[in-house]
Amino acid sequence: MADTNAGTGAMLRLALRRDRVLLTSWVVGLAATAGFSAAATVDLYPTEESRVQAAETINASAAVVALYGRIYDPTSLGAVSMIKLTALGAAIVGIVMLFVAIRHTRAEEDSGRLELISGGRLGRLAPLTSTVLLIAGASAALAILTTLANTAAGLPFAGSLAFGLGWGTCALVYGALGGVTAQIATTARSARGMGLTILAITYVLRAIGDLAEPGPSALSWLSPIGWNQQLRAYSGERWWVLVLPLLASAVLVGLAYTLRSRRDLGAGLRDERPGPATGRLATVGGLAWRLQSRVLLGWSVAFALFGLILGSLASSVDKLLTSPATKQFFEAIGGMSRLVDVFLGAEIAIIAAIAAAYGISAADRLRSEEADGHAEPVLATATTRARWASSHYLIALAGSAFLMLLAGLTIGVGASAALGDWSQLGRIVVAALAQIPAVWVVTSLVMLAFGWAPRLTTAVWGLLAAFVIVGEFGALWHLPGWVMDLSPLRHAPTLPVGTDGITAIVVLTVVALAISAAGYAGWRRRDLTG
Amino acid sequence: MAAVIEISGLTKRYGVTTALDGLDLVVEQGEVHGFLGPNGAGKTTTLRVLLGTVRADAGRVRVLGLDPWSDVPELHARLAYVPGDVSLWPSLTGGEVIDLLSRLQGGHDTARRAELLERFDLDPTKKSRSYSKGNRQKVALVAALATDAELYLLDEPTSGLDPLMEQTFRECVSELRAQGRTVLLSSHILSEAEALSDRISIIRAGKVVETGRLADMRHLQRLTISAETEHELHGIDDVPGLHDVAYDGTHLHCTVSAEHLGELLTHLTAAGVRTLESHPPTLEQLFLEHYGNNGSEVRADG
Numbered sequence: 001m002a003d004t005n006a007g008t009g010a011m012l013r014l015a016l017r018r019d020r021v022l023l024t025s026w027v028v029g030l031a032a033t034a035g036f037s038a039a040a041t042v043d044l045y046p047t048e049e050s051r052v053q054a055a056e057t058i059n060a061s062a063a064v065v066a067l068y069g070r071i072y073d074p075t076s077l078g079a080v081s082m083i084k085l086t087a088l089g090a091a092i093v094g095i096v097m098l099f100v101a102i103r104h105t106r107a108e109e110d111s112g113r114l115e116l117i118s119g120g121r122l123g124r125l126a127p128l129t130s131t132v133l134l135i136a137g138a139s140a141a142l143a144i145l146t147t148l149a150n151t152a153a154g155l156p157f158a159g160s161l162a163f164g165l166g167w168g169t170c171a172l173v174y175g176a177l178g179g180v181t182a183q184i185a186t187t188a189r190s191a192r193g194m195g196l197t198i199l200a201i202t203y204v205l206r207a208i209g210d211l212a213e214p215g216p217s218a219l220s221w222l223s224p225i226g227w228n229q230q231l232r233a234y235s236g237e238r239w240w241v242l243v244l245p246l247l248a249s250a251v252l253v254g255l256a257y258t259l260r261s262r263r264d265l266g267a268g269l270r271d272e273r274p275g276p277a278t279g280r281l282a283t284v285g286g287l288a289w290r291l292q293s294r295v296l297l298g299w300s301v302a303f304a305l306f307g308l309i310l311g312s313l314a315s316s317v318d319k320l321l322t323s324p325a326t327k328q329f330f331e332a333i334g335g336m337s338r339l340v341d342v343f344l345g346a347e348i349a350i351i352a353a354i355a356a357a358y359g360i361s362a363a364d365r366l367r368s369e370e371a372d373g374h375a376e377p378v379l380a381t382a383t384t385r386a387r388w389a390s391s392h393y394l395i396a397l398a399g400s401a402f403l404m405l406l407a408g409l410t411i412g413v414g415a416s417a418a419l420g421d422w423s424q425l426g427r428i429v430v431a432a433l434a435q436i437p438a439v440w441v442v443t444s445l446v447m448l449a450f451g452w453a454p455r456l457t458t459a460v461w462g463l464l465a466a467f468v469i470v471g472e473f474g475a476l477w478h479l480p481g482w483v484m485d486l487s488p489l490r491h492a493p494t495l496p497v498g499t500d501g502i503t504a505i506v507v508l509t510v511v512a513l514a515i516s517a518a519g520y521a522g523w524r525r526r527d528l529t530g
Numbered sequence: 531m532a533a534v535i536e537i538s539g540l541t542k543r544y545g546v547t548t549a550l551d552g553l554d555l556v557v558e559q560g561e562v563h564g565f566l567g568p569n570g571a572g573k574t575t576t577l578r579v580l581l582g583t584v585r586a587d588a589g590r591v592r593v594l595g596l597d598p599w600s601d602v603p604e605l606h607a608r609l610a611y612v613p614g615d616v617s618l619w620p621s622l623t624g625g626e627v628i629d630l631l632s633r634l635q636g637g638h639d640t641a642r643r644a645e646l647l648e649r650f651d652l653d654p655t656k657k658s659r660s661y662s663k664g665n666r667q668k669v670a671l672v673a674a675l676a677t678d679a680e681l682y683l684l685d686e687p688t689s690g691l692d693p694l695m696e697q698t699f700r701e702c703v704s705e706l707r708a709q710g711r712t713v714l715l716s717s718h719i720l721s722e723a724e725a726l727s728d729r730i731s732i733i734r735a736g737k738v739v740e741t742g743r744l745a746d747m748r749h750l751q752r753l754t755i756s757a758e759t760e761h762e763l764h765g766i767d768d769v770p771g772l773h774d775v776a777y778d779g780t781h782l783h784c785t786v787s788a789e790h791l792g793e794l795l796t797h798l799t800a801a802g803v804r805t806l807e808s809h810p811p812t813l814e815q816l817f818l819e820h821y822g823n824n825g826s827e828v829r830a831d832g
Contacts, residue, residue, distance in 0.1 A: 110620075186659070187620065274655035279626030282633040291619065373617030377670065380581050380611035381634035382603045528583040 007122035011130035015104050019134070026096050027142045033469065034085055034163070035149030040476045041081030042154045051080050058083060062343055066207045066313055067350065069229045070215075078150070078159040078234025084472055086166070090228045091203055092465070093142065093167050094174030097135055098195040101178030104131040107188035128179060128260050132253055135175030143168025159234035166228040169245035173224040174199060176252035183259035193298055200302060202226070204309055211313060224248060284383050288391035291369075292362060296399045299358050300406055303351070307407045310347045311414020311428075314340050344415060344428060345495035351407045352435035353468050353489055355400045359443030360460050362396035366450050367457040376528060389450075389523055393516070396443050401436045408432025431495040437508030438492035442467070444515035451522025454529055532559045533592075534681055534712040535580065540589035542575055542736075549575040551736035552589070557714055562707050564723030565716040567733035573716040574614055576733070577685050580714075581611060594681060607636045610674040614685035614716070616666040618658035624669045625654030631673040643676040649698050663690035675702055682706060682713045688722060700726055752785040754809040755794065760802030769793050 045051040055074030058064045069087045071079045082089075105127055108114040114127060123129075147164030151157050178195050185191035202223035209220030210229070220226035224245055231241040281287055366389055369375045378388055412428035442464055449457045467487035474484040484490060491508060493501025535557035542550040550572045557563040567573050578584035579591060582598040582605070591598055596605040618627050632638045647654055652668045661669065667690045674682060688696045703726050706713055717723045723730055724744065731741040740747065752773060759780045766777060771790030776783040780801075786794050798806065 275623035275626065275657055277623065277625040277654040279622070279629035281622075281626060281630040284634065287619075287630060291621070373613070373615060374619055376583060376613055377611070377616075377631055377673075378634060379583055379602075380606060380609075380613070381631060382607040382636055383634050384602055525585070527585055528578070 004123040004125040005129050006126060007117075007120065008126045008129045008133070011117075011122070011126050012133050015130055015134045019100065019103075023100060023134075023138055027138055027145060030089070030093060030096075030142060030167070031145035031149045033473070034082070034089065034146050034167075035153045036477060037085060037473055038078070038081050038150045038153035038155050040473075040478065042077065044476065045077060045080060048075050051075060051077055055080050061339075062211060062313060064346075065210050066310070066343075067346065069206065069210050071235070072232050073235035076159070076234045078155045078163070079232075081155070082150075082163055082234065086163075086229050086233070087203070087206065087225050088472065090167060090170040090225045091199065093171050094177075094199050094225070095196065097138065097171045097175035098178040098181075098199065099192060100138065101131055101135055101175045102182050102188050102191045102195065104134065105179060106182035106185065106191045110188050125257065125260060128256060131179060132176070132256075135172065135179075139168045139171035139175065142171055155234065158237060162231055162233035162237040162239070165242055166231045166233055169242055169249070170224055170228050172249040173245045173252065176249045176256065179256035180252050180259065183256055183263065189295070193295065197298070197302060200306070204306065207313075208309065284378060284388050284391040285394075287378070288365075288395055292365060292392070292395045292399070295362070296358075296395070296402075299399075299403055303355075303403045303406045304410045306351070307410025308414040310351075311344075311411035311416075312418045313347075314344060314415040314424075315418035340415075340419070341495045344411065345431065347411065348407070348428075348432050348435060348495065349471075349489065349492070351411070351432070352404065352439055352492060353464065353471075355403045355407070355435070356439045356442040356464055356467075356489065357461075358403055359396050359400035359439055360446050360464060362399050363393055363443050363446035363450070364457050364460075365392045365396075366446075367454055370454065370528060371530060373530065379528065385524055386520060389447075389520065393447055396446070397440055400439045400443055401433075404432045404436050404439065405429070427496055430497050431493075434497045434501055434505055435489075435492045437505050437512060438488045440512035441488035441508055441515065444512045444519065447516050447519030448522070449519070451519035451524075451526070454526075533557065534559050534594055535563075535714060536590070536592045537576070537580075538590050540576070540579060540591060541587045542572075542579065542584065543587055549736055550579070550586075550589075553733070553736060553738055555731055555738055555741070557712060558729075559712055560707070560710045561728040562703060562713040562715060562726050564727030564730035565714055565733065566718065566720065566723050566730055567716075568718055571733045572736040573733060574685055575736075577611075577683050577714070577716060580683060581606075608679060609681040609683060610635065610677040610679040611683045612667075612670045612674045612685060612687045614689065616663075616670040618661070618666055618669060620657065620659035622658055623655055624652060624658060624661060624665070627658060627669055628654065628673045628676065632676050635677045635679075637678040639676055639678065643672065646672045646675055646702075649702075650695060664692060664695070667691055668695065671699065671702075675706075680711060682711060684713065685716045686718065687715070688717075688719065696722070752787050752811060753791060754785050754811070755782070756805075756807040757782045757798050757803055758805045759798060760804055763797065763801045766797060769797060 045054055052074045055071040058068075058080075059070050059074070064083075067088065068084050071083055073079050108127065143164040145164075146167050147157075147160045150160035150163055174195070177198060178191070181191040181194040181198070182188070185194055202225055206216075206220045206223040206226035206229065209217045209223070209226060212219070216226065216230065220230065227241055227244045230238065232238050281290060366375075369392070375388065379385060408429035408431065409425075411432065412425035415428060416422045416424045442460070445460045445463060446457050449460060467489050470479065470484050470487050471490055488508060488511070491504050493504050533556050535555060537553060537555040540550050540553040540555075541548070553572065553576060555565075555576070565573055565576070575584060579586050580593055580598050582600075582602050585599055593605055594608055598605055618624075622630075628643065629638070632643070650668045650672055652665060652672060656665075658666065658669070667687070671687060674684070688699055691699060700722070703713055703715070707728075713726075715723060715726060727744065729741065729743050730747070731738045733739070752771075759782070762779050763777065763782060766772070766775070766782065769786075769790060770793070771787040772794065773785045774783075782798075784794075
């Protein structure tokens with residue numbers, strides 16, 4: 001092993017140098033998010049009575065349970081304040097670590113940089129080992145900082161330690177998963193897609209598991225995010241649960257090493273077969289479609305499956321209303337149909353954020369094509385800049401719109417079938433379509449960055465994360481209204497969409513067009529950069 | 531002859547670094563013009579300005595009578611380009627890339643494409659990710675050469691090619707010249723530019739420092755002479771224009787400017803010349819004149 005790991009130290013230093021800002025800000029930012037949420041809740045629920053009331057409302061709503069899970073000890077301040085961060089936070093932690101792991105393994109191979117340094121005294125497994133160490137270090141730092149932040153915010157230490165370790169071990173599992181998908185896939189892009197798909201599946205598994213009565217079903221135990229919930233920080237910690245993510249990480253890391261040992265640098269596990277000697281591609285639009293269609297197909301399948309699952313959960317909404325008091329409360333605000341609307345509306349909003357993620361990744365293809373040197377040969381032909389940019393950008397816009405249509409249809413079908421009420425289908429589709437302009441506004445920010453500051457296109461991911469976090473925690477943190485209004489996703493009309501929603505739709509569409517036009521204007525006047 | 535490329539006073543800055551510093555360049559119709567300079571001299575930046583992918587800060591640039599920044603579709607339909615660093619879409623085969631690029635260009639000659647694939651010995655069914663650097667270069671060359679263009683912009687086109695393929699490339703360029711097409715060939719491989727170019731321009735630190743026919747340039751430069759004489763040479767120090775003299779009784783090695791060659795020969799003949807070798811200056815020597823070890827420009831004093 002000594003040979004194959006030679007140079008691990010140097011690789012680790014290189015990784016730390018490259019990630020010193022990015023990874024540090026993610027780790028500190030995540031820990032701070034937990035700390036701020038804890039501090040805010042301490043003020044929000046000063047008495048045990050107020051906490052129990054809040055916890056029962058959360059546990060009674062299927063939408064909330066599906067998205068965030070249950071509160072296992074309604075009297076616990078920590079459990080109430082960390083409810084959103086236990087599942088959703090763990091998923092964000094997982095995505096970050098997944099991307100970091102792939103960034104230092106497969107993405108480096110794709111770029112050819114790894115080949116450059118492989119000529120030096122570098123063992124075959126050194127890049128993987130240094131990445132594992134990086135992930136382990138970042139996970140440990142996240143666990144420690146989160147524990148400290150929550151303790152400082154006034155939550156009990158034992159619970160904070162469990163919560164911190166829960167996040168840390170989640171980081172480890174999904175980082176290790178990234179190490180595995182990096183070996184299987186042939187490009188960083190497909191490795192990320194594979195990893196995200198698995199993460200989404202584990203999230204949905206626990207959502208279905210958590211909705212089962214009583215308590216979590218076996219499905220929740222199949223998910224690392226479910227483990228984090230069943231660790232039950234602040235609700236009588238079950239420390240033994242930590243064994244599961246540690247064990248899973250060890251297995252995944254072992255798998256990554258085995259796979260890496262069996263393949264060549266730069267290759268995936270699947271063999272390359274010869275392709276056509278002549279091509280039918282004749283336009284830049286055709287090229288963009290060829291490069292992006294498989295990715296869109298993958299997203300479509302995921303959206304359709306999620307839509308069906310989320311939609312069919314609508315029927316379990318009323319089953320959760322066990323307490324007569326909450327039932328009465330919801331009936332007072334508009335009855336069961338209103339409750340189902342709130343549930344479906346919340347799901348459609350989440351789906352819209354995910355569609356925006358697709359829009360960002362598809363539009364960011366412009367930047368990656370430019371940076372990879374693929375734009376130059378095309379722009380050297382009789383193709384104008386605007387036309388080339390449109391080829392990818394239109395796929396981002398039309399693709400995200402198509403995904404929302406698909407989500408609307410599948411959620412609608414799922415909900416209508418579950419509720420036995422097919423009048424739901426049309427209004428759910430309309431509600432999903434009404435989110436498209438907001439999704440476009442987020443997507444257009446990539447075009448704006450591409451036109452004026454091409455190195456910042458990936459920063460739009462951070463903006464999307466900020467929009468989601470503001471939407472989830474803004475009220476809790478008492479953010480001023482204008483800060484929360486900065487998120488385009490907040491302005492999209494929710495179910496049921498009435499005529500008053502039309503203004504929002506028109507305004508958002510105009511904003512998206514204006515931002516896109518500004519992006520094009522910048523792109524037309526700037527130099528191509530590497 | 532009409533000028534196909536006219537550049538005057540071209541300036542391009544990237545922040546504080548000046549990539550092009552008042553560059554002048556004229557490429558006449560139907561010539562193969564060698565554009566010579568070491569890495570970082572500004573060759574690629576110049577070509578990018580000619581393509582309109584980079585915008586000039588100052589100066590006048592006309593290509594085929596058009597403005598390369600604003601007349602992109604009209605101009606690009608008439609030129610073909612081979613980038614210095616060829617990067618291809620990993621999931622497309624070489625054949626697909628060639629067909630795509632030539633179709634986007636407007637022209638597509640199937641027979642010519644097949645012939646070029648054959649001559650460059652390129653397997654078009656392979657996915658681009660499995661191509662070596664040389665094969666990627668061939669894909670770009672075939673795509674460009676299969677195009678019916680008036681102007682060919684080639685940025686270090688033979689990097690990564692083996693000597694056999696370099697020969698094929700040279701033949702292709704000669705054919706282009708025979709057909710009256712214009713080629714701007716950027717290179718740091720001097721022998722390549724020497725073998726192919728009608729005229730050359732030498733670029734240094736963002737400026738063209740020397741331009742003209744190789745023959746004309748040679749005229750300004752010194753010849754390298756090696757001679758052996760029967761008798762000892764006398765008065766060799768009186769011959770004007772001699773440099774780098776290594777003199778050992780009957781053996782002489784020196785350089786001489788062309789107009790003083792006659793005087794040197796008179797001396798050699800008088801001493802009973804036995805062997806005489808004379809080399810015209812190679813481009814390496816021309817180059818070194820402009821890139822001395824201290825980096826300062828040295829002019830021939832001849």
